[in-house]
Amino acid sequence: MAARYSSGASDYPEVAASVIKEMHRQVGELRVDDRGIAERGLIIRHLVMPENIAGTDRFAQWVAKELTRDTYVNIMEQYHPAHRASEYPELSRRISMQEWRQALKWAEEAGLRRLDGVG
Numbered sequence: 001m002a003a004r005y006s007s008g009a010s011d012y013p014e015v016a017a018s019v020i021k022e023m024h025r026q027v028g029e030l031r032v033d034d035r036g037i038a039e040r041g042l043i044i045r046h047l048v049m050p051e052n053i054a055g056t057d058r059f060a061q062w063v064a065k066e067l068t069r070d071t072y073v074n075i076m077e078q079y080h081p082a083h084r085a086s087e088y089p090e091l092s093r094r095i096s097m098q099e100w101r102q103a104l105k106w107a108e109e110a111g112l113r114r115l116d117g118v119g
Contacts, residue, residue, distance in 0.1 A: 001053055005091070013055075020044060021066060030072040030114070042067075045074045048103040051090045056103045060110035072114040075103055 003010035023042050030041030044063065048056050056075070063071050077100045085091040095103075104117050 001055075005053070005088070017062065017066070024067050024071065029068065029070050041072065043072045043074060045076055047076045047079055048095055048100060049079050049091070050093055050095050050099065052099070052102075053090060057106040060107040060112055064110040064112055069111040069113050071112070072116070073107060073112055074116045075107055077103075077117070 002012035006012050009015075020042075027041050030043055031039045033039055046056065046059055047054055060073075063069075063073060077095055079095055081092050081094070100117075104115070107115050
């Protein structure tokens, strides 16, 4: 799917995984001060897409297994079809409420404990 939707970037998932692991190694878990302001650490933002094109189920499992279940993950529902999305029927719509709920459920089932669902 990465090759199809990202100008041939077939290695996008592997490259992104490698980079995220390295960032996590360098800065660790998100730390916030008493006011809730981030001081240091990794925040992963994941965009939910129609028909699970972004692989939210696999992403959540990967974070729990390869990083930690305490990794701060911001699951975003703001996908908006733009540019050439109309060329791909599966990308030509926003996500449904059911897809949004399912994405959060996958993250919870993976055991992720620091979730922020932007809805």
